[in-house]
Amino acid sequence: MSVPPRLSPLLQQFDFARVRLTDRLRGPVVDSGNGTDIEVGPLTDDEYFWEPVPACWSVRRRTNGPGARATGLAGAGDWGRDSAPFPHPFPPPFTTIAWRLSHLTELLTLRADHTAGSHTLTRDDFRSSGDAAGAVGAFDAAATAWREALTSVDDRALDTVGYSTYPHGSDPDDPFLETVWWVNQELLHHGAEIALLRDLYRSLGARAGQMPIDPSMRSRSRSA
Numbered sequence: 173m174s175v176p177p178r179l180s181p182l183l184q185q186f187d188f189a190r191v192r193l194t195d196r197l198r199g200p201v202v203d204s205g206n207g208t209d210i211e212v213g214p215l216t217d218d219e220y221f222w223e224p225v226p227a228c229w230s231v232r233r234r235t236n237g238p239g240a241r242a243t244g245l246a247g248a249g250d251w252g253r254d255s256a257p258f259p260h261p262f263p264p265p266f267t268t269i270a271w272r273l274s275h276l277t278e279l280l281t282l283r284a285d286h287t288a289g290s291h292t293l294t295r296d297d298f299r300s301s302g303d304a305a306g307a308v309g310a311f312d313a314a315a316t317a318w319r320e321a322l323t324s325v326d327d328r329a330l331d332t333v334g335y336s337t338y339p340h341g342s343d344p345d346d347p348f349l350e351t352v353w354w355v356n357q358e359l360l361h362h363g364a365e366i367a368l369l370r371d372l373y374r375s376l377g378a379r380a381g382q383m384p385i386d387p388s389m390r391s392r393s394r395s396a
Contacts, residue, residue, distance in 0.1 A: 229254035
């Protein structure tokens with residue numbers, strides 16, 4: 173099926189943001205923005221769980237329970253993402269790369285399902301990854317599923333209110349074209365946040381002569 177002309181620029185934007193984030197997470201290089209390749213190593217488990225300030229929200233082992241100000245761990249499986257019902261804590265908790273990447277992967281996975289799949293998945297079905305490599309792979313699979321869902325729609329679908337039945341947002345009340353635009357904004361801004369956290373982690377480690385995580389924090393991150 174050919175891509176509707178109105179969808180084409182949004183699909184190109186999605187592809188650009190996806191490649192930039194995937195390269196930033198996996199390496200070995202990422203485009204600096206001007207065509208110059210910058211070396212970057214793959215995301216490590218320490219970075220994935222790194223909490224740069226106290227009381228971060230993250231992805232944690234379900235057996236250890238949620239973090240500060242969270243009331244539960246969203247999803248299924250051994251690992252869950254810190255969460256709380258609306259109204260959320262204020263000021264908002266600072267979130268780790270693990271939390272942000274899990275959030276992105278969940279929304280892509282569920283929206284793909286609620287656009288071109290079973291229309292049944294909820295946050296209770298989603299499984300967060302307990303390691304960096306697994307999280308990057310899950311993000312890539314989710315992005316692929318969402319792109320396939322996009323390329324399955326025709327021009328009429330773009331104007332259809334509730335074409336995406338994703339239950340955790342305004343999708344049922346929005347034309348599908350607005351949903352596509354919103355997903356792009358989620359990918360762009362969370363991708364930029366993740367890239368900044370990687371830069372901060374590297375910069376603090378370089379200043380200290382080592383990566384900015386002590387053994388006690390590493391133990392808490394991996395068991396939390």
